[in-house]
Amino acid sequence: MSVSENHGKLNRRALLLGAIFLAGGAAALTRFARQPSVSADAGPVFSPDQFALLEQVVDTMIPATDTPGALDAGVPAFLRDMLANWGSHESHAQILAVLDSIEMQAWSRFGASFLALPGERRLEVMRNLDADAVGRQDPAYGKFKWLVLVGYYQSEAGATQELHYELVPGAWRACLPLAEVGRASAV
């Protein structure tokens, strides 16, 4: 019997705790405890809950490793500001629909809110959704993923720490070993 078939009957908190222990006990708890608060301004388009979900989704998509991740780079605030200052109503609806579909995936696969899942399960939810939506060339998901990537790779951390960026290169070296530059150019 899978959790997804029975999630409606189960206590959500019990399921969450079970998932945490399944996922590795203390480490998973630590991970969950790092969840940012939702006191940040969610802006005019996201509800506080949606913004909290967005934070965890982008952290799953682009985690901190030896370089900063999407949270460190301020990607949630970037999406919040882009929807406020750039996006049309259609884009607002598309991005919110993607967040809804992520939450639905979490419930249908693991019987819990995305926020209640441990990191591995969040990644599994996102991997499944990504493979399906990219395969279908889903326009709403494509826009969402594009914005997350812009938010990260065109941030100062993404451009200068994760990738290679020089405001003023000052020279053109037309053909050289990749190792001499090291990383992809951010622009």
Place this chain on the structure above:
Amino acid sequence: MDFDAIVVGSGISGGWVAKELCERGLKTLVIERGRHVEHRADYQDFATPWEVPNRGLVPEDERARDYPIQSTSYAFNSASKQWWVRDSEHPYSTPSDRPFSWIRGYHLGGRSITWGRQTYRLSDYDFNANLKDGNGIDWPIRYADISPWYDRVERFAGISGSIEGLEQLPDGQFLPPLDLNCLERAFKQQTETDHPTRRVTIGRCAHLTEPTPEHIALGRGPCQLRSTCERGCSYGAYFSSLSGTLPAAKKTGNLTIVTDAIVERLDYDHAKRRVSAVRVIDSKTGEGRSYQARVVFLCASTIGSTQILLQSRSEYFPNGLANRSDALGRYLMDHVVGIGARGTHPGYLDRYYYGRRPTGIYLPRYVNITEQEGDFLRGFTFQGYSWRSSWWRGASEVGMGIELKQRLRNPGKWEMLLIGFAEMLPRADNRVSLLERKDKWGLPLVHIDCTHGENERRLVERANRDAAAMLAAAGFENIQSNGPMKPPGDCVHEMGTARMGRDPATSVLNRYNQAHDVSNLFVTDGSCMTSSGTANPSLTYMALSARAANHAADLLGSGEI
């Protein structure tokens, strides 16, 4: 007289006319319909990606409402949108089934701020083309007439390029070329081996790779390989009216610039067969005033200058000033784009480049020159470049989490793009005219009716086939056509609506860009073009402008006008 000379428009043509006239000692007024722009201070070229408004994206609603046509330009973004008109404020009309993209900016310097900076000479293949196949009328000049003027404008503007020794692409006065990258070198070698009369060379461009003392004296410096050119360049490393010609004109003490002044009409004195005054409307107050000078140059862009002449109707010129021939407004051309191909290459994964080169590669025309074809006239060139994709490929590839991050840390496969530029034949029914409907200043709206013909379609078919074949031969995979063909205007090379010619019955301008019927009127922007050739036309506009300005100065000096 208020001035010796009036120049309408401050873009690439107007800037050159102003510089040459001022340097000849003539008191010159430049009238610009748009706002004043301060070189450097009004550019956003030092903003990093994270400092640019909305990371370069223009708000979707604003884009759809105010810039539906202008935003089709590759150079349109949130740090450059000030260089385009709002379509919502500057409407024009086309037949509903025949779109034309009129892409433009109204400000000091005009499109010399946003131009692609590609600079190629026309050759006698181009100047002879109409005579040879009977489309359009013969050019009244040949390469030898313009060649010294190409030399002059190239030295001043600063053109980077390599000497190739090709008849169809004459060499010029070049600053050192920028190099081809690894894959472009491989493409060049394969293409030139397979097709000994095709050539792959670096794109010639108006960038200072090694500034001369003349450039440095104007405050210009070397190109920094940033490729944020469309925002304006504070180094003055690429040529524009603001970095080059207008500062040089100003140094003479003979230059006056008036901005926010829309030319309404040119008054014509029939007794003297001269323009007697230039009437303008202040774009902010709506008030009218006029200026007088001994000679008037229209450099307001192809459609802009045509519009002014059509608006300047009189008893003597009921179809528009200097339009005895009925050629005014007709023979509109552009270069056909939305053609060519792209592909990805599996190799060279350990090779890369450093810096952002502001030009690409160039394949000069070969069809109907070294390779004869039967089913179409004239030809096409290719521009293109090779690059490795970066993080942006992640949006269309499956991937999440650490794996996504690790993968995008490395550049993607090499890709290559070949963009065809095909010649468009001059046809009388490709036409700019005026409507009864008026804009907010009470001036008639422009109507543009322009289509591609059968010859253009055949050129495109061949260009698409050749591009794909050359890429395949060089080892590229996943080859895709660049199509569909874009509507005319999309290349922003519109030209031809006040053409030069020998016969006043079939052309508007003579061999010095002087109106056949109005002795003190010159037109030196793209409207003067008798055929389109395949070269990006700005360098030719510069050379013709400098040549015409000096001719006018000679005529003023001798009292002939």
